[in-house]
Amino acid sequence: MSQFLDMFLIGISAASIYALMAISMVLVWRSTRVVNFAQAGMALLSAYIGYELVSRTGNFWISLPLAMILGAAFSAFIEFFLMRTLLKHSNQGPIAAIAPIIATLGLLGVIRAVIGFIWGHGDVQLEAPLSKVGYKFGDTTLFIGPMGLFVICFVVALLLVVTIVFQKTNIGLALRASAYAPEIAQLSGIRVSGIRTLGWAIAGAAGAAAGILQTVNGTGGLTPESLEFSLLLVFGFIAAVIGGLESLPGAVLGAVILGLVLAFVQIYISGTLVFIVAFILLLAVLILRPQGFLGSKAGRRA
Amino acid sequence: MLKKHPLITFIFFGVVLYLISNRLDELLVYQGATVGIFVIAIASLILLTGYSGQVSLGHGALMAIGAYAAALLRIHYNAPVWLTFVVAVLAAAVGGALLGLAAARLSGPYLAGTTLALAIGLPSIANQFSIFGGEQGLSFDIGFPPASLGEDFTQYKWYFWISWSAALIAMYWLRHVLNSRYGRSWRAVRSNDVAAELAGIHVGRNKVLAFTISAGLAGLAGALLGMTISLVSPGVYPLLLSFSLATGAVLAGVTTLGGVMIGAVILVAIPEIALAIANRYGGSETIITNLPGLLVSGLLILTVLLSPNGPVEQMHARHAKRAKSGKASHSPVELTLRVGSKTWSTKK
Amino acid sequence: MLKINGLTVSHGAIRALDNVSFSVEKGGLTAVIGSNGAGKTTLMRTLSGLKSADSGSATWNDHNLLHGKPEHHVRQGVSHVSEGKSVVAQLSVEENLDLGALWRRNPAEAKKSKAEVFELFPRLHERREQQADTLSGGERQMLAISRAYMARPQLLLLDEPSLGLAPLVIEQIFQSIRHIVDSMGVTVVLVEQNAMGALRIADFGVVLNLGTIAAWGRASDLIADPAVRTAYLGF
Numbered sequence: 048m049s050q051f052l053d054m055f056l057i058g059i060s061a062a063s064i065y066a067l068m069a070i071s072m073v074l075v076w077r078s079t080r081v082v083n084f085a086q087a088g089m090a091l092l093s094a095y096i097g098y099e100l101v102s103r104t105g106n107f108w109i110s111l112p113l114a115m116i117l118g119a120a121f122s123a124f125i126e127f128f129l130m131r132t133l134l135k136h137s138n139q140g141p142i143a144a145i146a147p148i149i150a151t152l153g154l155l156g157v158i159r160a161v162i163g164f165i166w167g168h169g170d171v172q173l174e175a176p177l178s179k180v181g182y183k184f185g186d187t188t189l190f191i192g193p194m195g196l197f198v199i200c201f202v203v204a205l206l207l208v209v210t211i212v213f214q215k216t217n218i219g220l221a222l223r224a225s226a227y228a229p230e231i232a233q234l235s236g237i238r239v240s241g242i243r244t245l246g247w248a249i250a251g252a253a254g255a256a257a258g259i260l261q262t263v264n265g266t267g268g269l270t271p272e273s274l275e276f277s278l279l280l281v282f283g284f285i286a287a288v289i290g291g292l293e294s295l296p297g298a299v300l301g302a303v304i305l306g307l308v309l310a311f312v313q314i315y316i317s318g319t320l321v322f323i324v325a326f327i328l329l330l331a332v333l334i335l336r337p338q339g340f341l342g343s344k345a346g347r348r349a
Numbered sequence: 350m351l352k353k354h355p356l357i358t359f360i361f362f363g364v365v366l367y368l369i370s371n372r373l374d375e376l377l378v379y380q381g382a383t384v385g386i387f388v389i390a391i392a393s394l395i396l397l398t399g400y401s402g403q404v405s406l407g408h409g410a411l412m413a414i415g416a417y418a419a420a421l422l423r424i425h426y427n428a429p430v431w432l433t434f435v436v437a438v439l440a441a442a443v444g445g446a447l448l449g450l451a452a453a454r455l456s457g458p459y460l461a462g463t464t465l466a467l468a469i470g471l472p473s474i475a476n477q478f479s480i481f482g483g484e485q486g487l488s489f490d491i492g493f494p495p496a497s498l499g500e501d502f503t504q505y506k507w508y509f510w511i512s513w514s515a516a517l518i519a520m521y522w523l524r525h526v527l528n529s530r531y532g533r534s535w536r537a538v539r540s541n542d543v544a545a546e547l548a549g550i551h552v553g554r555n556k557v558l559a560f561t562i563s564a565g566l567a568g569l570a571g572a573l574l575g576m577t578i579s580l581v582s583p584g585v586y587p588l589l590l591s592f593s594l595a596t597g598a599v600l601a602g603v604t605t606l607g608g609v610m611i612g613a614v615i616l617v618a619i620p621e622i623a624l625a626i627a628n629r630y631g632g633s634e635t636i637i638t639n640l641p642g643l644l645v646s647g648l649l650i651l652t653v654l655l656s657p658n659g660p661v662e663q664m665h666a667r668h669a670k671r672a673k674s675g676k677a678s679h680s681p682v683e684l685t686l687r688v689g690s691k692t693w694s695t696k697k
Numbered sequence: 698m699l700k701i702n703g704l705t706v707s708h709g710a711i712r713a714l715d716n717v718s719f720s721v722e723k724g725g726l727t728a729v730i731g732s733n734g735a736g737k738t739t740l741m742r743t744l745s746g747l748k749s750a751d752s753g754s755a756t757w758n759d760h761n762l763l764h765g766k767p768e769h770h771v772r773q774g775v776s777h778v779s780e781g782k783s784v785v786a787q788l789s790v791e792e793n794l795d796l797g798a799l800w801r802r803n804p805a806e807a808k809k810s811k812a813e814v815f816e817l818f819p820r821l822h823e824r825r826e827q828q829a830d831t832l833s834g835g836e837r838q839m840l841a842i843s844r845a846y847m848a849r850p851q852l853l854l855l856d857e858p859s860l861g862l863a864p865l866v867i868e869q870i871f872q873s874i875r876h877i878v879d880s881m882g883v884t885v886v887l888v889e890q891n892a893m894g895a896l897r898i899a900d901f902g903v904v905l906n907l908g909t910i911a912a913w914g915r916a917s918d919l920i921a922d923p924a925v926r927t928a929y930l931g932f
């Protein structure tokens with residue numbers, strides 16, 4: 048029983064971070080039809096910035112939102128200066144379909160190199176602001192402590208805010224319309240290019256939160272080559288794909304499914320199989336249910 | 350010349366390389382061998398992207414599959430060197446075929462994500478199973494060059510010979526394939542899936558075949574790369590390798606095999622350039638470790654921004670524009686064909 | 698008043714509009730007719746800023762239509778319902794309407810426009826919670842027109858609202874368009890394949906043929922003109 052509870056808690060806390068990552072990929076995909084593989088780098092950069100802010104201010108609770116704002120600004124900057132130029136220039140020829148993908152890869156490389164230049168390759172520690180010792184009930188110790196609980200609550204709160212913004216506000220309506228039908232949105236007077244940048248900015252904030260929470264909830268160590276962040280990118284992508292790549296609730300659902308499945312594998316089978324299972328899950332979803340579980344039918348088939 | 354006597358051209362090219370290799374110093378010979386390896390790897394990626402319209406960010410992983418197969422065979426069965434390379438090709442091709450089966454059903458971003466996942470995950474898998482030697486990896490020792498080649502025939506020269514023989518054979522064969530029925534079908538599929546399907550081309554099967562061949566070539570390049578450092582380990586096939594290959598392919602121009610040399614030379618030269626720059630500015634550790642990555646990635650972004658279809662293609666587009674006056678314009682398919690062969694011939 | 702002078706537009710090598718000139722007085726309904734590929738859609742897309750022109754000029758009052766993006770023209774009172782069902786399928790009916798008025802800063806006025814729309818098309822009111830892709834073809838076209846109307850346009854560009862609809866529904870939509878012109882003082886340019894139906898409700902008519910203007914005048918004159926009758930009205 049306690050093993051099952053552990054599995055559930057491990058799954059949910061991993062899922063909460065995958066969800067943020069998946070959401071940022073979905074938002075970028077919806078606004079510019081680009082899968083942003085640099086998201087891992089942007090999240091990593093935000094984690095480093097979080098580290099820098101914490102060591103300057105000494106306060107994690109101020110640093111987290113600050114880093115999210117900076118992450119949003121950086122992401123908007125990338126959209127404005129890189130993606131707009133790119134989509135304008137390389138919109139023809141055989142490269143058109145892959146140019147944006149290649150560019151985000153290049154960006155990932157540049158970000159990693161820049162991190163290396165600024166912070167070096169040594170291990171940098173972003174300390175957790177709360178205890179990670181699990182809560183005790185009687186003689187069982189739960190997997191989750193105050194830090195883990197905070198991460199889950201924070202993510203749920205963020206998801207609520209995002210949902211309200213998207214479903215209930217004018218900006219949200221503009222974001223959705225621009226994503227689904229940019230031309231009609233334009234004809235309705237929406238400044239679609241600005242809305243695109245906004246989509247990237249929100250994605251940047253979500254990615255920054257994912258980066259920081261992943262770090263403080265894990266070992267706290269950061270390196271430019273961090274495999275952990277590369278895997279975070281992959282898992283975020285898989286979660287987004289399970290949800291159909293278009294849908295925000297789908298991304299969250301995908302994250303929960305992925306988190307629980309991986310936790311199950313880790314606890315009941317073997318930790319070494321986690322990646323393989325995730326990869327097989329990705330292939331299975333892509334082949335068996337190409338539109339994802341909440342995505343629209345049009346799609347990803349070649 | 351190339352069009353009429355391709356075989357002679359390739360042999361001629363081989364002889365030139367041989368003569369060059371006798372005059373270079375050891376380090377350059379070694380780097381020359383690496384260039385040959387990258388020629389194969391980049392060609393495999395161009396075949397996939399430029400000729401069949403699929404994208405792979407995971408060719409580093411396919412290289413690793415070939416290399417591990419070769420090393421295991423060498424360690425456990427002491428297989429002859431040539432056989433290890435054949436097995437490397439086969440193993441990677443099988444992996445590629447499996448991936449290709451999934452890939453044929455996916456479009457751009459999904460395929461990119463899936464292959465990227467492979468590139469990220471595969472090294473960590475290799476890490477976890479003892480048969481693959483963990484972080485240390487496996488040694489891959491092909492032994493000394495045969496004594497018949499003479500006393501002063503160095504190990505590096507041996508690598509150079511093997512790499513370039515493989516590269517020339519691979520390119521010759523690839524050229525043959527691309528001019529065959531398959532090559533034509535791939536180009537048709539790339540320019541228009543639906544039309545190709547209507548014209549009776551089995552789109553899915555063609556895509557899988559392209560993926561399989563491409564993976565086989567990548568496996569060969571992977572084994573060769575392992576050979577030059579006598580080691581096959583996760584660190585030899587990092588994510589950066591997959592990215593570098595993408596850069597090489599974009600620099601070479603994904604629509605034509607003509608630019609592979611450019612791409613390969615640049616990839617090998619970048620670390621050297623980075624080192625030179627770093628030494629200029631005091632040779633600090635941070636610059637030496639980070640500059641190559643920065644240059645590769647920066648170059649990648651700049652190329653996509655400034656000359657998305659590659660410098661070679663752009664040159665030809667300019668030529669074509671100039672030559673256009675009077676003549677009827679070529680259909681895109683013809684143009685690619687012409688571009689492909691013409692560039693080779695410029696390498697007389 | 699809408700003034701178009703020497704307008705030339707191409708799609709790559711294809712010249713879709715060649716030196717087109719005509720003007721539309723304020724407050725009327727002008728039908729633009731012509732066979733498939735005549736350049737009608739191209740004309741509308743150029744006027745709304747979705748397509749750039751090669752040369753010529755087009756102005757609405759003093760506003761240059763050949764400069765700036767569509768969202769800019771909307772703010773100057775020019776709304777376009779593009780060919781096909783110009784609604785966002787994934788949004789509800791009400792959200793589509795709100796979308797049309799999103800740029801307007803005054804919520805009270807937007808609310809008033811919405812009430813007018815619901816009065817014109819009560820069906821939309823019944824279905825306001827429904828997602829747009831569950832509407833029938835006719836309802837979608839009503840929604841598309843309403844969405845554009847929510848921007849409180851002075852000039853409304855409609856591209857083939859009758860596309861794929863049954864005669865009875867077409868009649869109803871034409872009546873609503875006429876109502877928008879007469880009671881709400883909107884100037885409408887209506888592109889139609891259904892030439893006879895469009896000319897019957899229109900005040901003026903423009904006949905496009907292979908990118909050039911073949912005839913232009915009062916709708917009743919065009920209907921009476923034997924050349925136009927045989928070439929474009931089919932009798």
Ligand SMILES: Nc1ncnc2c1ncn2[C@@H]1O[C@H](COP(=O)(O)OP(=O)(O)OP(=O)(O)O)[C@@H](O)[C@H]1O
Binds near residue numbers: 731733735736740890
């Ligand atoms: N995006 C495009 N690319 C290339 N050519 C185009 C494009 N759009 C239109 N054309 C061409 O321009 C010409 C005019 O097309 P347009 O769509 O304006 O005609 P139309 O009068 O609206 O026809 P229909 O009544 O069938 O809608 C046609 O020859 C068409 O093939």
Ligand SMILES: [Mg+2]
Binds near residue numbers: 737738780857
């Ligand atoms: Mg039309």
